[in-house]
Amino acid sequence: MKSKQYTLISIEGNIGSGKSTLLRLMQQKYPDLRFIAEPVNEWQSINGDPTLNLLGSFYEEPSRWAYTMQVYAFYSRLKHWKEVLSDPLNPEDRHCILSERSIEADKEIFAVNGHKNGMINKLEFALYEKFYELALLMNCQMIIYLQVDPDVCFSRMQKRARDEEKNTISKEYLTQIHDRHEEWLLRETHQNTSILVLNGDKEFESDLVQQNKMFNAIDQFLQELL
Numbered sequence: 001m002k003s004k005q006y007t008l009i010s011i012e013g014n015i016g017s018g019k020s021t022l023l024r025l026m027q028q029k030y031p032d033l034r035f036i037a038e039p040v041n042e043w044q045s046i047n048g049d050p051t052l053n054l055l056g057s058f059y060e061e062p063s064r065w066a067y068t069m070q071v072y073a074f075y076s077r078l079k080h081w082k083e084v085l086s087d088p089l090n091p092e093d094r095h096c097i098l099s100e101r102s103i104e105a106d107k108e109i110f111a112v113n114g115h116k117n118g119m120i121n122k123l124e125f126a127l128y129e130k131f132y133e134l135a136l137l138m139n140c141q142m143i144i145y146l147q148v149d150p151d152v153c154f155s156r157m158q159k160r161a162r163d164e165e166k167n168t169i170s171k172e173y174l175t176q177i178h179d180r181h182e183e184w185l186l187r188e189t190h191q192n193t194s195i196l197v198l199n200g201d202k203e204f205e206s207d208l209v210q211q212n213k214m215f216n217a218i219d220q221f222l223q224e225l226l
Ligand SMILES: Nc1ncnc2c1ncn2[C@@H]1O[C@H](COP(=O)(O)OP(=O)(O)OP(=O)(O)O)[C@@H](O)[C@H]1O
Pocket: 013, 014, 015, 016, 017, 018, 019, 020, 021, 038, 040, 055, 069, 070, 073, 101, 105, 106, 107, 110, 111, 165
């Protein structure tokens, strides 16, 4: 499904690390890139019905819903990506698509974590891997990893207070998700994928000095590779 005319870039990082903020700032700075937001709204209300809240169900009863959550995350992300990839780019636009998280992250972070801590059993994980094999062609060529201390993520997450996460996500869970990111993105072998690690511990939404530092690194990363 990946067409040679596109470079796929994803922004990765823990829950509450600031990915959506970075994506929004990048949208302003690079209007010639195409963007894919994360389909969180769809997970919060299946078919637009807020009583069918899969994200909420997952956090309330993880062992019951972890596998279902992964299957639906896979479906909804693939659907969005397919739509964007099949829509022709303007010739004057950069042939580059930037996404908040990726199918690979769903697997390497959430499916692997759920399996490691027993929320996804061996049979479910084997089934999930079958789906995942179908999407291998959609791996990103470039990844921007927003690396943030889990304690900082925890306080940012509490500030934004998304209903489903308020009393369900512990520091321990954020530390697990952090560890999965480190294992995945800092390991030595990454064939055909370039990774930029950006430290996002300091607030960067309103701090222009911090923002400029980050954008210098991003500019260089994009220029070297696109
Ligand atoms: N594959 C998945 N399986 C389970 N939960 C997921 C998956 N992908 C995302 N989530 C959950 O969806 C919610 C939104 O995810 P995510 O961390 O990507 O965005 P965010 O919290 O808005 O990030 P940021 O604060 O960095 O912008 C979080 O509660 C996250 O744990």
